[in-house]
Amino acid sequence: MSVTLLAGSATASVAVTAASDPATTLPAAAAPAATTPAPVENLIVGYKSSASEATSNTAAAEDAAAKGKKAGKQTTFDRRLGTGAALVNLGGATAPSDAADVIAQFRADPDVAYVEADSRAYALATPNDTEYAKQWDLFEPTAGMNVPAAWDKTTGSGVTVAVIDTGYVAHSDLAPNVVAGYDFISSSTAARDGNGRDNNAADEGDWNATDGECGVGSKASGSSWHGTHVAGTIAAATNNAKGVAGIAYNAKIQPVRVLGKCGGATSDIVDAITWASGGTVAGVPANPTPAKVINMSLGGSGTCGTSYQNAINAAVSRGTTVVVAAGNSNADAAGFSPASCNNVINVAASSRSGDRSFYSNYGAIIDVAAPGGETRRGTDTPGTVTTPENGILSTLNAGTTTPGAENYKPYQGTSMAAPHVAGLAALLVAAKPSLTPAQIESAIKTNARPLAGTCTGGCGTGLADAAATVNAVTSTPTTPSFQNTADFAIGDNTTVESPITVTGVTGNAPATLKVGVNIAHTYIGDLKVDLVAPDGSVYTVHNRAGGSTDNINTTYTVNASSEVANGTWKLRVNDNAGGDTGKIDSWSLGF
Secondary structure, three states, X not given: OEEEEOOOOOOOOOOOOOOOOOOOOOOOOOOOOOOOOOOEEEEEEEEOOOOHHHOOHHHHHHHHHHHHHHOOOOOEEEEEOOOOOEEEEEEEEEOHHHHHHHHHHHHOOOOEEEEEEOOOOOOOXXXXXXXXXXXXXXXXXXXXXOOHHHOOOOOOOOXXXXXXXXXXXOOOOOHHHEOOOEEOOOOHHHHOOOOOOEOOOEOOOOOEOOOOOOOOOOOOEOOXXXXXXXXXXXXXXXXXXXXXXXXXXXXXXXXXEOOEOOEEEHHHHHXXXXXXXXXXXXXXXXXXXXXXXXXXXEEEEOOOOHHHHHHHHHHHHOOOEEEEEOOOOOOEHHHEEOOOOOOOEEEEEEOOOOOEOOOOOEOXXXXXXXXXXXXXXXXXXXXXXXXXXXXXXXXXXXXXOOOOOEEEEEEOXXXXXXXXXXXXXXXXXXXXXXXXXXXXXXXXXXXXXXXXXXXXXXXXXXXXXXXXHHHHHHHOOOOOEEEEOOOEEEOOOOEEEEEEEEOOOOOEOOOOEEEEEEEEEOOHHHEEEEEEOOOOOEEEEEEOOOOOOOOXXXXXXXXXXXXXXXXXXXXXXXXXXXXXXXXXXXXXXEO
């Protein structure tokens, strides 16, 4: 089986490029400035309501002076905040280590509910990359992915993202973030490097010289430099006064080459998935920097085969999140692979107006949408470019066959949407390394926002939102949670159950048990959804409401305080009518 990249028109197998600025000679990337902890001038102290300091300024002032004296600082009560907390002055700019001594005194007092430094907030800086203003997909409120607001918490540091694609063509706006990859193309003809597999993941070009060279109906085309475009969206160097900004701009890109002349073989891609995620491939040296995220902006027709599924399952079991493009055929993604595989985040493409891009695949199997752009309309002749400003701008190369000068160009495709989600996954891993692939998928889907426009056929839970997802992950309390991300098909007039086994929770479930439900279905008015406790007690959370609305993506609160927490809980879904089907995509229990 051969697969192709997923950029460009809905019919072409290679990317349709759009006009952009010519290549220029640019200065080398500047190293990021080192940061040091800022001095602390004040503390905010919240007293328990039973403490006299909570209401008496005199008592608060006496307490501040006493605690400062113990820590060797001359601290004074400044004023009462609107929340009732006391503002305590440390007597001027204080080194964080000295402020910590005072904080320790307050924390040791049982009458103190909390104490924290009075830190400073700043306007979110706009990256100084020269083409950043053209990256609507990152920041525009209508259909951008709300990326800048996530950067104050995470930029992807310490995370490697494998881009399983055409390889990497040298680009100064990516070079600081590229680590060693591998060329998995077995055929020397397809690889164009004179040999089979080797440790050089350089993109040698994927051009086709004549029509029909890659099979009946194939067209002559230039090299796409597709893997480099994808990589730039994920992790182009940022704040280096040149080019574009990457979503996870402090992450590392690992180019893994599988696509050459006339696409790539499933056997090569399966080995690439295995190696990239830290698995063993015979005859190939071990990966010294296994990826925590894999991006595959590639695919072909047909449902997911066992080879793909086994490789993906193994990668996920090693802790690697796998992101795939839905496909560009304006068809149900269930008929394409690896989009139809389980254990992946399947990404559809949206336009600058917030609609499903005309070429994007769709369906119940889609997990989420992300900006993929539209550089032309569906009625335009394939290959024409009418609105380049509405594409996804990223790193590229000007060479028509072999590499030439580096440049930047906009592409359109689900190939461009997938790396937006891969970049977001890298932000999440960096922010909270303990997250599992299932938790990353759940967080991205749960915190997506509705598309501003329309999506006929189904675009998952909506448009991925970087800031909302990062905020949810970094602010989530450390309470026990369990989830099941396996798909359970919902047929007409049938009942299906998805189980979660809870262990290690003491006593009964809470009165505020959180039941997160993600169901992909095209007519939720057909559905009755119940939570079934281990003893068989039934709690109905959705009962044939919503009419023809697509999908349930909601967290319900259930008073389950009479139920023993440990045991097997079930989400039971009953479809009460014909004509519409779907699946339980995932669900969770939060104690």
